[in-house]
Amino acid sequence: MEGIVAVGYGLVRVGEYWAKDIVSLAADAASMALDMAKQPSVDALYVGSALSGALGIQGNLAIHVADELGFADGLAVNISAGGASSGLAVLSGIDRLLSGSAEYVLVGGVEKVSDNLPSDVLEAILIDIDRRVLKYSGLTDAGLAAIMARLYMEEYGVSKEKITSLSVLDHENGVNNPYAMFRRAVSLDMAMSAPLVADPLTIFDVAPYGDGAAFLVLTTKEKALEEGLDYMEFLGYGVARNRVPISHRSNLLSFDASAEAASVALSRANISIDSLRFVELFDNFSITGVLALEALGLSGSGSGADDVWSGKFNLDRQVSVDIMGGLKARGHPIGATGAYQLCEAFMRFEEAPRREYGLVHMMSGFDDQAIVFVVGGGGSA
Amino acid sequence: MEGIVAVGYGLVRVGEYWAKDIVSLAADAASMALDMAKQPSVDALYVGSALSGALGIQGNLAIHVADELGFADGLAVNISAGGASSGLAVLSGIDRLLSGSAEYVLVGGVEKVSDNLPSDVLEAILIDIDRRVLKYSGLTDAGLAAIMARLYMEEYGVSKEKITSLSVLDHENGVNNPYAMFRRAVSLDMAMSAPLVADPLTIFDVAPYGDGAAFLVLTTKEKALEEGLDYMEFLGYGVARNRVPISHRSNLLSFDASAEAASVALSRANISIDSLRFVELFDNFSITGVLALEALGLSGSGSGADDVWSGKFNLDRQVSVDIMGGLKARGHPIGATGAYQLCEAFMRFEEAPRREYGLVHMMSGFDDQAIVFVVGGGGSA
Amino acid sequence: MPEITEWRDRIWRYRLIGSRCGGCGSTYYPPRNSRCLKCGGDLEEVELPRRGKLLSYTVVYQAPTLYKYSTPYIVGYIELLDGTRLFAMLTDVEPDEVRVGMELEATLRKLYTYGESGHIVYGVKFRPAVG
Amino acid sequence: MPEITEWRDRIWRYRLIGSRCGGCGSTYYPPRNSRCLKCGGDLEEVELPRRGKLLSYTVVYQAPTLYKYSTPYIVGYIELLDGTRLFAMLTDVEPDEVRVGMELEATLRKLYTYGESGHIVYGVKFRPAVG
């Protein structure tokens, strides 16, 4: 993937958009990305959305978004792959550029959860993850995370407070993100004593689902330099899968796919993990963020929660985690979340020294499929 | 797309699989394709399915199919784009090969409609195509086709019999297809006097939805020759879109996307339409098959039905249409149908002179997005 | 709970609101949020004429779940007086009375009821025009 | 009509049928149709032991629609006597009585009812083991 860059990003603040339909929401974010990229002629559109079909909102979204944007022609691909939807949209767009079949692609994701009752959204999510395991056991995604959290606490003798400290960090960092669903710090006490979603997890251990859309315009580095566009560079990526159904795994706490994806991504980028300035975790739950930290190699097994608790990944440290608030504070528009993470990385590069590197981690389900991108700043400045 | 070939195909007979779940059905077809390709190590899997999420069967199917096949690792992408789902899966797999990121990819589609009531399937389909236009008007997909058929009859003074003669041709040709849902000829009288689905269309003007799965193994021509594998070559493709919502089109009878996709595909393949030996239409309805014939350039505007009626596209003619029965006789497992069409083209090349060319036409909705592949036979023989 | 999407669309559905292009005058129903397909001009919301004529139609016998108790019913492809084209159900007319070219007018009617919530969704249907 | 998928899965769900590998003895629940993940060996269907112990659990307060009238309820991560691991609801036990490591046994119970059809889906839950 040498020489692939993003030259535009666009996103809406995660939240509840009662008056907007899913296609307009996507078009708002996409238009912003196209404006930033100076309105290039886009050859292909890749839209990720986990639940738009399952919730009866609109299937095959990509062609509707394309039409709304006034793209008269050209490829429009709709990818529905849970939390990995927009990550796979980005990857497919990169493939299209690398195959030589496109000069500019528009990639991203959109999700609309406020059109449905929360319990209907939960039901759609469990069918999306693994119908056989979740539907017959009554497990929700938060329930599965809660089972992992209790296992983790038992196995490593770690307190719940330490796991939840990742949510506190997310909220602390989210204050600076104009697109975050929640922009206020929370105390550990408040997080611990909040209502339970699935014991021992409270609402502060669970990333809130929200409506959202985020898109990026991708092209070649050569083209970006030619056009004098600022860019974020894709230096390497990795994709891997863990076993499904999840009951067939020998160790629930080992996010093998995330580990493999990160190792491949870093090696392709030829960057050591110590050179990273920031890492964006797919922390749909405090515990899954902790397990991802360990899988990515930032913490040893069983010490991820300790490390977060001790402040090792705070904003002022060598490697900062979830610098824009992570899934907990920014919010979690499922199929669009990966695109948000990449937009946020791009925002960081606009403001910070350009010779930094960041790692962005995404997944569907519980490490079912993991995608890791290593990105760096660049451009004319 | 120079040098991309299919080296294996696998499919199950379209029908009703009460005892099989969607993942097993996909795995059966995929295993057959992998066997034919001599069990290569596959780097990526692309699964198309229009309704598996919307019908509550299982979302994010690709990772479940991958696991069922025992693929420990590697990319698994789930594409949900109506009738174009498996066509876009094939295209995305081709991009991945061309980008140099994979040596072998497994691509195809699967659909399971018999798990749901027909009226629930119809409802899912209308939301998949265009919720705003179809849901509020009570239109079904067959209803929209019926409106097109009546327009066509009025505009060109063509009889219903001539439109329906495409279904008769499909059934005639389907007799030879071991994977067809229906393997019996029907008379025009029987087709005309059958029960109405949406006046003036009878059940014989409407391709029957069915359960099905079809997959292909793709690689480079270089690799196929090296391994001594028979292959079908992808000589060119085109993709284009028409306006959605369909009420915004100025002419309902003009399948502009199919026309554009075919023109690009033929030009990229450097083959004239007269050199084609066969054409597979995405004839989900007799009338849409007729409109596709005209858009592809095989018939003039308003003369497609006349041409079929007169026998111009029968098996013994220069260009034969729907040689394996088309959507009417083979059956229409929505998100898998495009992959069936390509498998059938491959089957043809196994038995016929290898220096033939074929054109395969696919679409989502009513020409909403069209994909056309030009393919040719090849291999060691 | 698809009721929310139906609620969001209620205004354009009840009042036959479309988009008109300031540049070339083209109209669109349902309304578009972005630009004109023909000339790229800006669009504004506009109440469409409630009369038109029938271009084509069908009688639906196999219906989706929401409409399964309404079969057989007629759906028309209609051109309004200003040239806007749309699809809508016909009412107050029997299948054998329908003719291509007949004059129609819009009327607000019940479309369907959600079984679980009992929520009724209304929308525009067209009936033979009077006078 | 998701009832058909539930019906198809009824045998393995009612009788706790899993897959066992002829090569290495590994077991899987739900059953796999293909090969062993560990050694690639052939799998055969087998009735799994109905006793096991609790490895971890949760009490669910925010439930999906099908289970919304059952909250709060307990779901366990359970290791059967032969080492097979699975997730299942716990029954006949209160949240404050649950302990990691407790012995459990399988019992057939109602899982949920489909509102529209009234169709009841049964499956295995686990309760504290007696004796």
Ligand SMILES: [Zn+2]
């Ligand atoms: Zn205009």
Ligand SMILES: [Zn+2]
């Ligand atoms: Zn084994």
